[in-house]
Amino acid sequence: MPAQILKGKPLADKIKEQTRKEVEELKQKGIEPFLVAVQVGENAASKFYTDNQRKNAEQLGIKYELRELPAETTQEELIKYIEDLNNDDKVSGIILQMPLPPHIEAREVQWKIAFEKDIEGVTPHNMGLVSFGKPRLAPCTAVGAYELVKSTGIDLTGKEVVVVGHSDIVGKPAALLHLNDLGTVTVCHIGTAKAGKTPEHVARADVLIVAVGVPGLIKGEWIKPGAIVIDIGINEVDGKIVGDVEFDKAVERAGIITPVPGGAGTMTTAILLRNVVEAAKWQAEKR
Numbered sequence: 001m002p003a004q005i006l007k008g009k010p011l012a013d014k015i016k017e018q019t020r021k022e023v024e025e026l027k028q029k030g031i032e033p034f035l036v037a038v039q040v041g042e043n044a045a046s047k048f049y050t051d052n053q054r055k056n057a058e059q060l061g062i063k064y065e066l067r068e069l070p071a072e073t074t075q076e077e078l079i080k081y082i083e084d085l086n087n088d089d090k091v092s093g094i095i096l097q098m099p100l101p102p103h104i105e106a107r108e109v110q111w112k113i114a115f116e117k118d119i120e121g122v123t124p125h126n127m128g129l130v131s132f133g134k135p136r137l138a139p140c141t142a143v144g145a146y147e148l149v150k151s152t153g154i155d156l157t158g159k160e161v162v163v164v165g166h167s168d169i170v171g172k173p174a175a176l177l178h179l180n181d182l183g184t185v186t187v188c189h190i191g192t193a194k195a196g197k198t199p200e201h202v203a204r205a206d207v208l209i210v211a212v213g214v215p216g217l218i219k220g221e222w223i224k225p226g227a228i229v230i231d232i233g234i235n236e237v238d239g240k241i242v243g244d245v246e247f248d249k250a251v252e253r254a255g256i257i258t259p260v261p262g263g264a265g266t267m268t269t270a271i272l273l274r275n276v277v278e279a280a281k282w283q284a285e286k287r
């Protein structure tokens with residue numbers, strides 16, 4: 001029997017509706033959530049995301065501004081720009097859009113974001129909270145994947161959770177979130193691939209989360225029958241968007257699988273906006 005297709009939109013819509021209500025409540029208390037996205041230079045994938053941010057922020061009553069800086073902006077200028085946003089009491093959340101031009105060291109700038117405004121969870125403080133099992137502002141795509149897994153009703157205790165990809169923004173926090181629920185977590189990365197061991201780890205997975213950016217990396221026949229498969233990859237192949245999992249074959253073995261597009265990616269913006277509200281509350285506590 002082919003897998004159940006787990007779409008992201010129903011859960012994303014639920015999160016957005018809850019967030020919209022919370023925005024209303026905050027406004028009644030005189031708090032106006034305000035998201036600022038900072039884009040340096042131009043990038044098509046980033047433009048898609050910021051368009052999505054604007055549209056959704058408007059629907060939810062969250063104030064939104066995209067600040068577009070020239071590609072020649074220096075690292076020092078960008079840090080100054082971020083620090084000014086940190087010091088602006090009207091700004092609740094800051095997202096620094098990726099990629100940055102090659103002359104800028106992303107981490108050097110991300111780590112300057114005030115942690116109470118760090119709605120992508122890219123600062124050491126917020127990543128630390130995730131690793132201590134006390135997430136507050138956690139990376140949006142990782143949280144989205146985790147909440148999709150939870151939405152299936154699975155009890156993660158003792159389950160084999162395999163995460164492929166170990167980036168700071170997706171793979172690593174996704175692994176930590178599942179570890180916090182007592183999943184037995186394995187993280188596969190380029191070292192695993194070099195050792196030729198990815199297939200054997202994938203074959204054990206009750207829950208498989210893939211965030212690499214290589215189309216068809218995960219073969220359908222590796223997947224354990226009945227597994228939950230969350231495909232985070234976004235790749236353009238012949239003008240079509242596909243994930244990292246060989247979907248047509250995987251769907252015959254998995255129990256539940258997310259489509260690309262329409263799966264995990266759909267959650268990212270919803271979680272980002274929920275984080276803006278959380279950030280506004282965090283700042284209000286401190287005033």
Ligand SMILES: NC(=O)C1=CN([C@@H]2O[C@H](COP(=O)(O)OP(=O)(O)OC[C@H]3O[C@@H](n4cnc5c(N)ncnc54)[C@H](OP(=O)(O)O)[C@@H]3O)[C@@H](O)[C@H]2O)C=CC1
Pocket residue numbers: 141164165166167168169170171188189190191192193198211212213214217232233234235264265266268
């Ligand atoms: N839906 C959404 O909102 C989002 C989707 N994405 C998509 O998710 C994917 C991953 O994104 P992101 O984490 O930012 O990407 P990165 O490029 O930062 O990370 C990719 C990770 O995969 C690892 N890797 C590379 N090759 C292999 C391999 N053959 N086997 C196993 N692991 C490998 C890399 O390891 P190493 O660094 O050691 O080489 C790295 O940890 C992309 O397709 C991206 O477009 C990303 C963000 C948001």
Ligand SMILES: Nc1nc(=O)c2c([nH]1)NC[C@@H]1CN(c3ccc(C(=O)N[C@@H](CCC(=O)O)C(=O)O)cc3)C=[N+]21
Pocket residue numbers: 045046047048049052095096097098099120141234260261262263264265266267268269
């Ligand atoms: N600092 C930073 N953080 C990011 O998370 C980040 C970024 N920069 N730069 C650009 C990429 C791209 N990105 C996407 C977000 C949502 C969808 C998304 O909503 N996708 C849906 C909808 C697709 C559609 O409607 O066609 C899907 O895949 O199903 C896709 C891609 C986040 N990125």
